[in-house]
Amino acid sequence: MRGSARSCPPVFISEAFAQTAPAAAAGGAESTLISLLPLVLMFVVLYFIMIRPQMKKQKEHKAMIEALAKGDEVVIAGGVLGRVAKLGDSFIHVEVANGVELQVQRAVGGAGAAEGHFQISVPRRPVAARRPRKIA
Secondary structure, three states: OOOOOOOOOOOOOOOEEEEOOOOOOOOHHHHHHHHHHHHHHHHHHHHHHHHHHHHHHHHHHHHHHHHHOOOOOOEEOOOOOEEEEEEEEOOOEEEOOOOOOEEEEOOOOEEOOOOOOOOOOOOOOOOHHHOOOOOO
């Protein structure tokens, strides 16, 4: 059978036959609009559920960043809580402890903290005065 001229049917591919398209109905334009309606509705729902709330959130964040003033308590992007010490055009200095300031981009100087949650504390003894622990 190997040398024969007979062709073998394909094993995995079935034969495909072309079909003629049905004749266009009289309401062809209406059917096109009706078929596009679910797609349009999906985009409208997506806009109101995802895009619009995100734009509103961005606008509120921008207004909050522009309203920052010296002495405001903020939580920066890394979760560090501090008080605004200096304000620049694109950077702010956040005081996280006595004499310790972090310089961060103004856009990162995130959410305002609730009043009274942040207090600058002084360590009981300086770091150099601490005794090393003995390892057993």
